[in-house]
Amino acid sequence: MVYQSTFHKTILRDKGLFDGKNFLISTDSIKWVYIYSLSITEQGQLYSTDQQNNHYLLLQSLQSCSISIQQKSTTPNTNSSSTKTSKYSRKNSVQDSIEDEPPIIFIKTFENDKLYIKVPSRLNFGNLLSSLLVWQNLKPQGLAKKWYNENKIKKINQTIDGSIHELLVCRFKVYGPLPNKFTKNLNVVKGPKAPIYQPKIDDLNGKIPTDLNTVPQLDSNINEGWFYAMGALNSNGILNFISELDGTLLYSIDIKKLLSSEIREIHNSIFNSSNVLFLGHLKELRFNNLIRTINHLNADQLFLGNPFLTRDGKIINSNSRIFIEFPLHIDLEDWFVGLKYFAKREYIGLFDSDSSKLSNEPNYKQQLSDFNKSNFRVSKKVLIDIIEAKFDTTHKQNQGKIYAEVRMWGYPWSRTAIVNFTNNPFWKEEFQTDLPISTQMIHILIKRSSNNDYSNNDKIIGTVYVTPDILTKQVKTSSTIMTSNDSSGIQVNNSIPLQNSLSLNSNNYNYNYNNNNNNNNNNNNNPTSLDIVRLTIYDLNDIPIGKLLIQVNLKEYHILPPNFFKPFEKMLINAPMKDLIKFCNENAPSSDFERVSIVLLDIFQSLKVEDAWFKSLMENELINIDNITRKSYVEKNEEKKNNSSHNNVFNTLFRGSSIFSKSLEKYNLRIGQEYLEKVFGSFFAKISFERKNCEVDPRYVKIQERAIRKGKPLNDDLFNFDDDDDEESSTDEEYDSEFEKEKDETIKKMVEENFQNLLSYAEEIWNKIYITSNDLPQQIKIQLKNFRTKVELVCDPNDKITSLNCLSAFIFLRFFCPAILNPKLFYLAKNHQTGNTQRTLTLIAKILLNLANRQEFSPYKEPHLVKMNTFLRRHQNEVLDYFDKITGRKNDFNEKILDLSHEVKRFDLGLDELSNELPTTPYLIDKYLRLTEIIYLLDYNKYKNNGSSSSTSTPFTSPSKDTLTISSSQQNHNYDLDTKKLTDLHLNEKNSYQIGSLEFEKSEFLDLVGDNETEGFIKSLCKGNEDIFSFINSNITLKDIQKQSTKILNKIYQLETFLENYEFPKNFNKDLTLWEVFTNDILSRTYLDLSRNSIVVLDTLPPNNNYRRFVDDHALTKLNLKFITNSEENESNKNELQQKLQQQQSNSNYSTIANTTNRISSSFSSNSLGSVLKSNGSKNPFKKWLRK
The missing domain is CATH 2.30.29.30 (Pleckstrin-homology domain (PH domain)/Phosphotyrosine-binding domain (PTB))
Incomplete structure (x- = not known):
């Protein structure tokens, strides 16, 4: 220097x-x-x-x-001598x-x-x-205070000739500023109004106009709108927006200046689309990352001189955010990963004695970012289930509609459906997202709408604060969220936890919350550990006006860098999958089966061995059935009895919850989401628009007929009327045979008309399914084909029915019918289906399920649907033909008509190993998050003593660890200047945990050797070609995987302890x-x-x-x-x-x-x-x- x-x-x-x-x-x-x-x-x-x-x-x-x-x-x-002197x-x-x-x-x-x-x-x-x-x-002290960000991209990616090239190119729809000079060159289109930035509701108190309208916080001088443009993400991290008409550069965004958490997926409820990305400056989020004692800038000052949009070096006025809607979800996935590759990635980390230079280039001025830190990535996934609100009876009622809106950093990120404004509105809608490290609180706004559309001017009725204490109820590890026990904790309201069983006035939902007290050792028997709470709704004057019933579930995991997982990945690829399945069945709480299933599916799918995983799941699931079938051959004298038992087992096998059934169900829905959208989307829209009456049950039609006769509309409350309420049957007037005959004829006519409506819909939806058999994604077909073959192998050779019923359990019962019954849950409709529309969809689902099972309606159980048996018989051969086509038993000559994205060849982004920690494409699976989740279940230390987790394991959903004690000198205390002598103060004591090496000392093979020479030899071979030892990999046991899980878990615990502590100068003392x-x-x-x-x-x-x-x-x-x-x-x-x-x-x-x-x-x-x-x-x- x-x-x-x-x-x-x-x-x-x-x-x-x-x-x-x-x-x-x-x-x-x-x-x-x-x-x-x-x-x-x-x-x-x-x-x-x-x-x-x-x-x-x-x-x-x-x-x-x-x-x-x-x-x-x-x-x-001033009283000094007044003698006059010079x-x-x-x-x-x-x-x-x-x-x-x-x-x-x-x-x-x-x-x-x-x-x-x-x-x-x-x-x-x-x-x-x-x-x-x-x-x-x-x-x-504290994990959250160790937050830092860095650009992993040190050098600009260039081609061989040194020029910058395009990584991704796509035509998409953009909501952003409309450049005045290029308005004629833009393809401007209509679209939903984008949500605007609004300050935190706390800051609005006392500043809201008397009409209670929220105050728009945007620059009215900026002309914004939806338009089509060509997007090009270059290898230098610059995203260019180009006019598709003449190729003019509209503006650019330097992605390298954005935080990774500022590139976010937008929930379907905001734009009625699942293919929208948010890019922009979240100033409140960045402000939360600051340590206020050393930085006095406010949120607005952070972005002064840091433009969001530029064109040829000149600043373009904007509201510091844009929305991009992609034509296909596959495009969103590629761009989501590509954009995050260049953005600033966020970590929790510190320098330590093992910090070393990342570059040894000569004549290079070293910077602090050139040294590596001991760090981990934080995953905080929060699920908020907004169930219902209950307003005080003294609250003034208003006409109109009502909905709830989840808001963070001044923007809404999800909305519930719009329902009638009553004292007890019901939603039962879930919202799941990733929380950045610094986020400590979530606001839920209750808004009133004058119609069935959302608006930025909708009036705020009240606000609910989801505080850190609520968020961390289920988090038992070290957390980046500061609760009220911390020095800077936040506490707004006291939650009211509910009991283990919760009963709601809804016939459509049965709840069984937090049933994890079996097979676990959480030692939390008090009700405050529940994640179902009633939170106070505050109006704009901070006066309580009611309660909101919500379920909040936050799962926080600390994820080590990818290199720590490499041996573990190789072990899982060659894992004894049947032993793993048995272990999960015995040790995972039954309430966690679905989550365990999804985690394992994500792991093996990201490792590209999902076929082997499903094969093992099928064989494990069918082994008991195989034993029953073999026994039936021996007991020939009881053939009928055994056949009955045999069929009963198959009829119930795949209708319950198991790792296999949950895994295949999730896999089919993940792969087939786009297929469902393109097959059913327009059909559901048609039903909602036409609102045809399809009720064929004479009991309900009779109620409808009476309502029509009285001049009442056929609304959703019609089915709440009591059938015995008919005034004709309850009066003492003389019986009028002509009137009754006329009424019966009217009811019969209505039933017949409704039946034709229902039959028309049933024909249409079956035709859509049947003619698109060749469009069903190939990945689903492969698993169904293997599944049918496995079932047939364990069945009686003459039994051709059972395998078809098992197919029906997955392709219809768990794939088509759930989407029909609840289209909004699968993003196939904007709002919940109610009244006649919901009843129509329910009847259609029943008909399709009977069609798939080749089972006619019984005149004793559902006589009003017996007429549909003609439809079932007419299409029975088509059903068998459909099953044969989707399982490869017949050639499928149907033309592909849906143009699904899974048929499109994926574009290789050409990203280097720095992209390993990013979500995988397709399906955006966070592989290392899933690996981190599974090690808590596989931790060898929990099972090595007793061999079972029935009494000692922790729930899979609540990873916990032994309490890590921090010495008294590390705790937060307030000291006054008094005469207390520090007799216990050891000035030279090292009272901080010094973490050791954060690298694996040995590969998975090194445990097999004993001396240093052999170890070095194996290391050198592993660096050259690790496939040489594939024979060792093939002998991996479950115990080996558990021990490796424990190794990784210990590294996480060590690093958590180190990062929870204060930072010291000795952390920099390596050189x-x-x-x-x-x-x-x-x-x-x-x-x-x-x-x-x-x-x-x-x-x-x-x-x-x-x-x-x-x-x-x-x-x-x-x-x-x-x-x-x-x-x-x-x-x-x-x-x-x-x-x-x-x-x-x-x-x-x-x-x-x-x-x-x-x-x-x-x-x-x-x-x-x-x-x-x-x-x-x-x-x-x-x-x-x-x-x-």
Whole structure:
């Protein structure tokens, strides 16, 4: 380095330590106490020492402390001699009578402890300030405070000839600014109004107009709209939007300046589309990432000078966000991964003794980002199920509609369906998303709509606060969410937990919540551990108006870098899958079967061995059936009895919950989602639009006929009428045979008309399914083919029916029929289907299920549907033909008519290994999250003693670990300046957990060898070609996988402990280069805020600021600091000073502290800081000052 300031040299030398003598301290800047010695330890503790060497703790932790410098001057005595003298003489006399006090360093710790320190010596001032600058840039306690982001892309991806190339190109629909110059070149289209940014509802209180309308927070001068454009993501991370008409560049976004969490999928309820991405600045999210004690910028200042949209280097005015709607979900998946590849990735991490350089290029100026950190990625998936609201009876009722909106960072991310505004509106709708690390609270707004469409001007009825205490109820590991027990926790309302069983007034839903108390050891028997709560709804005046019943489930996992999982991945590829299935069946709680199934499916699908996984699942599921079938051959005398038992087993086998049934169901829905949208989407829209009556049950038709006769509309409440309520049957009037005959004829006519409507719909939907047999995704066909073959192998050779019934259980019962019964759940309809429409869909699902099972309606059970048996018989051969086609028994000559994306060849993004931690394409599976989830279930330590988890395992959904004890010196305490002696303070004790190597020392093969020479040989072979040892991989046991799971789990626990603790200078001590780079980094980002005289740490400067660079701009000269002395005093002056201080401060109860070692630096001499700090040259530093 060409130039090093005195601060550079002092920080490099002292590494945050400090020892000095003769200070005055205060907690309120009024009462001051003399301190003999002041010291800062390597743990960041500030303590004093008296002359008897007694130690007293002043501040527990200095990490991320706030520092400001104050200078007080005395006022001239106005009562001094009025003798007239020359102007020059009077000036000199006043100058002599005035002595400026020494500067004051004010320290406020992250825990909000405060201390004022008067520093008379320039030497001590410089050394103390240098030390405090170090601690200001070290992180406080808590995982969330170790957040950082980095661009993994160090170099611009270029082609061989050095030019930048396009990674992704797509024609999509954009909602953003409409450039005035290019409006004629844009294909502007109509579309839903995009949601706008609004401040947090807390900030709106008292500012809402009397009409209770929300205040739009956007620039009205920006003309926005939907238009088609060509998007090109280049290899340098620049996203260009190009006019599709003439190729003009509209504007660009530098993706490298976005956080990964600022690229988000938009829920289907916002735009009625599942193919929309959000790109933009979330200023509240970024503001939450700041440590407020060292950075005084507000949320708006963070983005000043940081444009979102540009064109040819010029800033384009925008609302700092755009929405992109892709034509296919497959396009969204590719772009989602491609964009996140270039964005800033977010981690929890610190430097440690193992931190090393990422690059060893010569003549390269090292930066702090060139050193790796011990880190993990955080996954926080939250599921919010908004069930119902219950308003107080005193609440004023309004006409119209009502809905709930989930809002974070000023934007809505999901909405419920719009329902009637009653005292007890019911929704039962789920919303799931990924929470960024810094998110601590979620708002749910209850809004009133005047019609069936959402609007930015919908009125707010109330707000619900989902606080950290609610979010973390099910989280038992270290969490990045700060609860009310933390120093900065948030608590708004008290939740009301519900009992284990919850009954709601709805015939459509049965709830069994939190049934995880079997086969687990959570030791949480109190009701507050439940995730079903009633939260208070507050109106705009913070007055409670009701309760909202919601289910909140947050799962937080800490994910190590991909290299930690490589051996584990290879073991799972060659895993004994049947042993794994048996283990999960025995140890996973039954309530977790669905989640375990999805996690394992995601793992094996991302490892591309899902076929082998399904094969093992099928064989394991059918093994008992095979035994029954074999037994039936022996017991020939009881053939009928055994056949009955045999059929009963098959009829119920795949209608329950098992890992196989849940896995195949999820797999089919994941692969077939687009197929369902294109086959059923228009059909459901047609039913909702036509609203034809399809009721064929005479009991209900009779009610409809009576309503029509009375002039009442056929609304959704019609089916709540009591059939015995008919006035004709309840009066004593004379029986009118002609009237009854006419009424019966009318009912029969209505039934026949309704039957034809239903038959028409049934014919249409079956035709859609039958003619698209060749469009059904091939992946689904492969599993159905294998499944049919496996079932036939365990059945009687003459039994051709059972295998077809088993096929029906998956393709109809678990695939087609759920989508028909609840289209909104599968994003096939915008709103819930109610009334006649819901009844029509229910009847259609019944008919299709009977058709698939080749079973006619019984005249005893459902006589009103017996007429549909003609339809069933007419299409029975088509059903058999359909089953044969989708399982490969017959050639399918149907033309493909849907043009599904799974038929499109996936484009290889050509991304390097840096993309490993990103979701996989297709289906956006977070492989390493899933691997992290499964290791909590497989942890060997939970089973090695008893061999079973029936009494010792933890629930799969609630990963937990042994309590990690942090020593008392690491806890947050508030200390006053009293006379407590620190008898338990061990200044040289290493009271932080020092994590060891965060790399696997051995591959999965190294446990098989014993000596170093063989180990090195195997390592060298593994680096060359690990397939050489495939024979070893093939012998992997479940115990091996469990032990590897425990290894990874221990690494996570170690890293959590390390990152929960404070950050210390010793983390940088591996080599001098890292500490030197750290020193350069903090001094380059340190500024003096002249408006507050405080020292702040900034990555970028906002325009028109009042900041000065601390070193480069010689910021301290702006404060005109004056000192009593340049160096520490001699012994005679110290004694004189101490006596006078004791006389002046006789009422003080404070003692003194310090280290016996007194390191006096010459770096802050009068020569070295001549231009920076001024002094007067008093020999006795306190004499004149104490006389005042």
